[in-house]
Amino acid sequence: MTEILVQDVPGGGIATDERVIDHPAWPVLKTAVEEIRPWQSKDGSIDFGAEGAPSRVTAEATLERAAAAIQELAPLLPHNAAYHRALVADLRKWADGGFVVPDFLDSLLAFQPAAQRADGRQHLVVFPMYTQNGNPDRNLEAVVLRMVWPEWLAELERTRYDNPLFLGITFEDFTAGYDTNSAVLFPETIAVREAPERFTWGGIFCDREAARFRRVTEAAVATLRLELPGDIREMIADQERCEKAFVLWDMVHDRTHSHGDLPFDPFMIKQRQPFWMYGLEELRCDLTAFKEAVTLEAEGNVHGRDVQYAVLFDRMFRFPLSGDRVRNYDGLGGQLLFAYLHKHDVVRWTDNTLKIDWERAPQVTNQLCAEIEELYRAGIDRPKLVHWFAAYDLVSTYLAPHPGSRWAKGPDALDLTLPPRKLVDDVLPDEFPLSMFFEALSKKLKDVIASTKGITAASAA
Structure with a gap:
């Protein structure tokens, strides 16, 4: 990634190459935030009557140190001037109000990083928030990041994959909520008094994704004795090359949630659906990125082939084995991809060695994408419950359901007088258990997967 050395910033000011994390105010801010975090309740408030809670005077003094540090750092980031002013105001408003449930809507609305995407640009972000796949509580977090927006990616977004809200980003440093498996920065996770009319950005940390993928x-390649083509072996060994693959994959994946022949509401967070519906939607978006990568490779794009194998290997090796087995929809998608390729003889597990038909892999992977797309197209004409059963049939064609599953027994086993959202209660936490192959592989890779918690490009080196 090429860093900006000197950047003119609309509205006045110069962004220099000085790193925020090298400034003496950054450790002051980070320490203050880390002191505040354990005082907070799940909703982000501070209960001064709780055991171990500080006095209000102590909390106010600690928060003021954080606010003062932000003001010291702000001149390094003139493009964030309006945000940092609103942020300091929101912090002090929180203190003045007695540290009740925090409301950072004003500073959220002032933070507009997608309006000026520039490769290498730094941002200092502080919000009370939960970190997806990380900390479930709305704690105060501080993170310094850089934008990944090289010209080749900007050109693809401009001409082909319009996604004006997407941010490719990398970590510089972070507080404890990001010393986790979280690889996203989403505005939906931030504590606010009311949701804004629309969100204007969403960030994905391609450095963390690339590092844990590698x-x-x-480890999986060594365990399974898989022979890789030379160029793919080189890609896996190259952090920067993998980051480029992931930022392209993420950009195409992200836009796909709103593109295609979609049922009316394919992936709403607030809607209650069986978890295989979320699994199919996430897999559809990944396989769309794969399909586009095949096209890009054919056109001579140097990143197209890398994206294909990033999707294949991350989906087949990491996704099924990451997280717990309770409604793990990403894990389900990874299991389905592997099983589909195995059923169609693209992958073979023979003599304790995994073999892949590299020539047929793109064609057959695109075939699975087409089956999911056809499910969606037909879903437009189906009632919700019928669509859920059709999706279940697709998944269970390749993955064996749990023997105790009521859904596997069909509609006659369910109380169809209940509304569809109530029938979700009949879905088992692990409706599609791991195959024997993945159970064995999990024992070999669980420590490696656990070691990727909090990983960055620097810690992976």
Whole structure:
């Protein structure tokens, strides 16, 4: 990634190459935030009557140190001037109000990083928030990041994959909520008094994604004795090359949630659906990125082939084995991809060695994408419950359901007088258990996967 050395910033000011995390105010801010975090309740408030809670005077003094540090750092980031002013105001408003449930809507609305995407640009972000796949509580977090927006990616977004809200980003440093498996920065996770009319950005940390992909893939390849083509072996060994693959994959994946022949509401967070519906939607978006990568490779794009194997290996080796087995929809998608390729003889597990038909892999992977797309197209004409059963049939064609499943027994086993959202209660937490192959592989890779918690490009080196 090429860093900006000197950047003119609309509205006045110069962004220099000085790193925020090298400034003496950054450790002051980070320490203050880390002191505040354990005082907070799940909703982000501070209960001064709770055991171990500080006095209000102590909390106010600690928060003021954080606010003062932000003001010291702000001149390094003039493009964030309006946000940092609103942020300091929101912090002090929280203190003045007695540290009740925090409301950072004003600073959220002032933070507009997608309006000026520039490769290498730094941002200092502080919000009370939960971190997806990380900390479930709305704690105060501080993170310094850089934008990944090289010209080749900007050109693809401009001409082909319009996604004006997407941010490719990398970590510089972070507080404890990001010392986790979280690889996203989403505005939906931030504590606010009311949701804004629309969100204007969403960030994905391609450095964390690339680093854990490399570590897990290397271990899986060695364990399974998989022979890789030379160019793919080189890609897996190259952090920067993998980051480019992931930022392109993420950009195409992200836009796909609103593109295609979609049922009316394919993936709403607030809607209650069986978890295989979320699994199919996430897999559809990944396989769309794969399909586009095949086209890009044919056109001579140097990143197209890398994206294909990032999707294949991350989906097949890491996703099924990451997280717990309770409604793990990403894990389900990874299991389905592997099983589909195995059923169609693209992958073979013979003599304790995994073999892949590299020539047929793109064609057959695109075939699975087409089956999911046809499910969606037909879903437009189906009632919700019928669509859910059709999706279940697709998944269970390749993955064996749990023997105790009521859904596997068909509609006659369910109380169809209940509304569809109530029938979700009949879905088992692990409706599609791991195959024997993945159970064995999990024992070999669980420590490696656990070691990727909090990983960055620097810690992976």
